[in-house]
Amino acid sequence: MCGIVGYIGQNDTKEILLNGLEKLEYRGYDSAGIATLNNYGLHLFKAKGRIATLREKVDTTVASSIGIGHTRWATHGEPSEENAHPHQSSSGRFTLVHNGVIENYYELRDDYLSDVNLISETDTEVIIQLMEVLYNQYQDVAEAFRQTVALLKGSYAIALIDAEDQDTIYVAKNKSPLLIGLGEGFNVIASDAMATLKETNRYLEIHDKEVVLVNRNYVEIQKLDGIAVEREPYIAEIDAADIEKGTYAHFMLKEIDEQPFVMRKIIKAYQNQQGNIKLDASVEKAMLEADRIYIVAAGTSYHAGLIGKQMIERLANIPVEVHIASEFSYNMPLLSAKPLFIFISQSGETADSRAVLVRIKELGHSALTITNVPGSTLSREADYTLHLYAGPEIAVASTKAYTAQIAVLTILAVGTAKAKGMTLDFDPLQELAIVSSVMESLTDQKDTFQQIAIDLFTETRNAFFIGRGVDYFVAQEASLKLKEISYIQAEGFAGGELKHGTIALIEEGTPVIAIATQENVNYSIRGNVQEVAARGAKTCIFSMEGLHQDNDAFVLPQVHELLTPLVSVIPMQLLAYYAALHRDCDVDKPRNLAKSVTVE
Numbered sequence: 302m303c304g305i306v307g308y309i310g311q312n313d314t315k316e317i318l319l320n321g322l323e324k325l326e327y328r329g330y331d332s333a334g335i336a337t338l339n340n341y342g343l344h345l346f347k348a349k350g351r352i353a354t355l356r357e358k359v360d361t362t363v364a365s366s367i368g369i370g371h372t373r374w375a376t377h378g379e380p381s382e383e384n385a386h387p388h389q390s391s392s393g394r395f396t397l398v399h400n401g402v403i404e405n406y407y408e409l410r411d412d413y414l415s416d417v418n419l420i421s422e423t424d425t426e427v428i429i430q431l432m433e434v435l436y437n438q439y440q441d442v443a444e445a446f447r448q449t450v451a452l453l454k455g456s457y458a459i460a461l462i463d464a465e466d467q468d469t470i471y472v473a474k475n476k477s478p479l480l481i482g483l484g485e486g487f488n489v490i491a492s493d494a495m496a497t498l499k500e501t502n503r504y505l506e507i508h509d510k511e512v513v514l515v516n517r518n519y520v521e522i523q524k525l526d527g528i529a530v531e532r533e534p535y536i537a538e539i540d541a542a543d544i545e546k547g548t549y550a551h552f553m554l555k556e557i558d559e560q561p562f563v564m565r566k567i568i569k570a571y572q573n574q575q576g577n578i579k580l581d582a583s584v585e586k587a588m589l590e591a592d593r594i595y596i597v598a599a600g601t602s603y604h605a606g607l608i609g610k611q612m613i614e615r616l617a618n619i620p621v622e623v624h625i626a627s628e629f630s631y632n633m634p635l636l637s638a639k640p641l642f643i644f645i646s647q648s649g650e651t652a653d654s655r656a657v658l659v660r661i662k663e664l665g666h667s668a669l670t671i672t673n674v675p676g677s678t679l680s681r682e683a684d685y686t687l688h689l690y691a692g693p694e695i696a697v698a699s700t701k702a703y704t705a706q707i708a709v710l711t712i713l714a715v716g717t718a719k720a721k722g723m724t725l726d727f728d729p730l731q732e733l734a735i736v737s738s739v740m741e742s743l744t745d746q747k748d749t750f751q752q753i754a755i756d757l758f759t760e761t762r763n764a765f766f767i768g769r770g771v772d773y774f775v776a777q778e779a780s781l782k783l784k785e786i787s788y789i790q791a792e793g794f795a796g797g798e799l800k801h802g803t804i805a806l807i808e809e810g811t812p813v814i815a816i817a818t819q820e821n822v823n824y825s826i827r828g829n830v831q832e833v834a835a836r837g838a839k840t841c842i843f844s845m846e847g848l849h850q851d852n853d854a855f856v857l858p859q860v861h862e863l864l865t866p867l868v869s870v871i872p873m874q875l876l877a878y879y880a881a882l883h884r885d886c887d888v889d890k891p892r893n894l895a896k897s898v899t900v901e
């Protein structure tokens with residue numbers, strides 16, 4: 302959460318910073334700011350709200366070739382100009398942007414800053430004031446920076462400039478992402494390479510607890526004791542077109558439409574020359590050695606994990622537990638003798654999941670991360686990684702990463718079953734190819750889903766999604782999609798569970814959307830629909846060809862019964878999209894949220 306960008310070079314900084322922040326807005330968008338430096342001193346611009354508001358406040362006549370910027374998702378202190386970054390030390394000499402949470406903020410304030418008047422409510426201000434106190438002690442900026450960083454506990458990605466030095470940006474990180482982009486006569490800093498792809502595609506990783514001195518012509522990575530570290534850059538494989546909306550009104554709609562292509566990319570990536578599933582031998586071995594699998598994830602990725610459990614148990618015959626990352630440490634289950642942990646995370650940066658990864662690594666267990674960002678923290682710190690190949694997902698509401706997660710979990714389950722010598726009565730890659738065609742036919746029927754969304758959601762304050770078996774898991778995802786972008790109170794329920802209490806909420810006109818793709822529960826879920834209809838609910842059934850009945854709202858083309866979530870979720874995503882659109886909500890950037898949740 303929060304995005305950082307920095308530039309030091311020959312050109313004017315403002316546009317580079319503002320463009321970069323626009324690309325990072327998915328990380329937080331409640332306030333923003335930039336600081337630039339030239340011979341006339343430091344120029345600070347801040348605004349509450351979006352980058353567009355900041356843009357209006359930036360003085361276009363101020364030119365400079367060094368600067369830092371920040372877009373915020375508030376943790377300490379409300380969204381306001383005062384709490385927006387960059388923050389400054391009391392004398393105004395040092396200016397800083399920060400992403401993360403400083404856990405020893407109170408101790409640092411009490412131990413070092415009793416004489417300093419803090420003006421914001423942020424934990425960040427403590428860092429920059431501490432820097433000034435330590436500079437006064439050491440009289441050396443690089444040394445004071447290293448000493449400051451050494452005192453910080455918690456997560457941070459920071460970039461600092463010194464009003465008396467136009468040649469250096471000081472950078473450090475721990476647990477929060479930050480990269481250095483390399484250019485000719487310039488260098489950039491970014492939370493995500495997407496922000497600075499226009500400038501360069503060559504990047505340097507920074508490891509936790511390293512500091513970096515970034516100059517126009519060189520970059521020096523150091524350990525906290527000042528010892529230099531050598532590291533080779535890598536090329537960021539992101540297509541610039543992937544991070545633009547093109548002709549779409551919203552990234553979410555573009556990403557919904559991309560799902561058939563993502564399926565095909567996944568099929569290609571996990572297929573060998575004989576057309577069979579190809580899994581890394583080390584991943585196969587880890588799966589075969591495990592006596593129980595623990596899937597750990599948050600939000601939409603957790604919902605994909607619920608479906609993954611079914612796949613792995615049914616196809617590979619290994620018991621699986623699925624855990625909400627933020628609860629795992631407090632409700633830690635009794636672990637089996639040979640556990641394997643699977644972390645599912647689009648961003649690979651989710652702090653709740655990372656906290657579990659750190660904990661289980663301390664206990665000596667193995668971990669596999671399934672992520673859309675192979676160089677991410679969860680990927681680097683796990684033993685194995687499976688890539689989602691979904692391309693950058695920019696809308697805050699996850700769509701294509703969810704279906705990619707289910708597809709990769711299917712491949713993992715099938716690959717493991719085959720490695721165990723089990724035979725399957727279907728060709729998984731062939732079935733996934735059918736899924737991709739069905740997805741395409743569904744995304745072509747947007748008008749139908751738009752009309753259903755208008756009928757169901759224009760007036761309502763609440764809605765229920767119900768299903769049984771695997772449809773229940775899709776119902777949970779459907780309700781999350783609807784509530785996060787349209788702000789309609791929605792719940793995903795097991796069809797049979799409503800009558801145990803929640804049915805009391807059903808009133809005349811309450812929308813109840815049932816997903817009915819499974820033969821073994823077709824009659825029982827329809828019975829549940831009757832129960833709510835009898836109490837006035839406005840019901841709507843999404844069924845599957847072969848199981849459908851007259852008056853179903855929509856009949857999904859048939860796919861393999863294990864893969865139905867991949868197609869039944871598409872109308873649900875589109876219902877949420879159109880509900881939000883018709884309620885005038887900000888589809889891509891819903892209130893209070895951020896794409897990459899890097900605080901616990």
Ligand code: F6R
Binds near residue numbers: 650
């Ligand atoms: C909802 C959504 C979130 C994320 C969750 C985990 O649309 O995107 O619920 O799924 O914050 O994020 P990742 O997958 O990046 O770990």
